[in-house]
Amino acid sequence: REEAGAMMRRLDDGSNTKDGQPGNMYRHLGRKEERAENLKLFKKWIGEDAWSMKKTAEYTEEDLRRIKAKQE
Template identity: 55%
Template structure:
């Protein structure tokens, strides 16, 4: 009886792990990024350092900083532009958002449902509890990102 219970428990735990498949850059994020974001953040876009030299000029050309690879994209999540990804794509419900969605949230989908689903996917990739709007350094009332917040970042390739 105990062996059957243990076997059932092991099966159920294993099935749960399969059901909650992890979100990865290659399988989930790259295709989403290519369909929704690469037009303004693709190979034609400036590197981050160049973008920072003329943000207004690039914005007038509908070009954001280049984020067309895993390495380029994670710089806007962890460092050096800690939280920029989250601030731009947030739906306004995060702490410190003040109910205002990020300026890129509208591009996550054509409908509210599509935007919500894509945001959920992105949050799953960043990591449970890792979706924070904090920067590397404190700005205004928003404290700097903490080690505990950074430790929650997943970003599976």
Template identity: 45%
Template sequence: MKLKLLAVLAGAAVALPAMAADVTYRKDIAPLIKAQCAECHAATADAPTLAEFKLDEEKYTKAKVGPRSDTYENLLMLIAYPDTGAFMRRLDDGSNTPDKKPGNMYTKLGENDAERAKNLAVIKAWLGDGGWNLNRFNKKGDVPGVTKEQLEKLKLKY
């Protein structure tokens, strides 16, 4: 099982630079988000905007409803600003954290390790080389603030 996952990850790492120029929000990311995340992050009457979610995070978390990620603009708020890095922290596979634990939404990227690795590679390609980082806009606890250089690496092709 681990060898199979390593093979998938190795293939994804080789394909990532070639894939990066071709990955777009409309063609790749929107369908992926719709398929994997819409159950809790869709634009329904129950899905809050990021601002609404922040006002009553406990209520929405208890109801298993997250902030909307149904549009390019809504997704950018979870990537670049104001909730910088939230998207990456939630979807990280654990390879970027000191404790090696995946983010709380990583398992939602697919039904098995291979599908999760494939979808994560697509997202990382869309973000751009070096665009994947878990930093916040401002330092909070052990999580550093994002740098201008890190933000400039985001590609996020529409």
């Protein structure tokens, strides 16, 4: 929970940000044509309705319940 949203902010393609800039790790999702598919895979793992650019302090308990990825 300490880092909730960090991975999503870094991998986002920019469609969820005010300035439209992708996260600093988006380019590592593959070649241009692979990126969209690989991002979809991450969103499926996290949960489509859980993908959020919020910072940890902004998350509600409901937001955290939406995350499908297993916490360890």
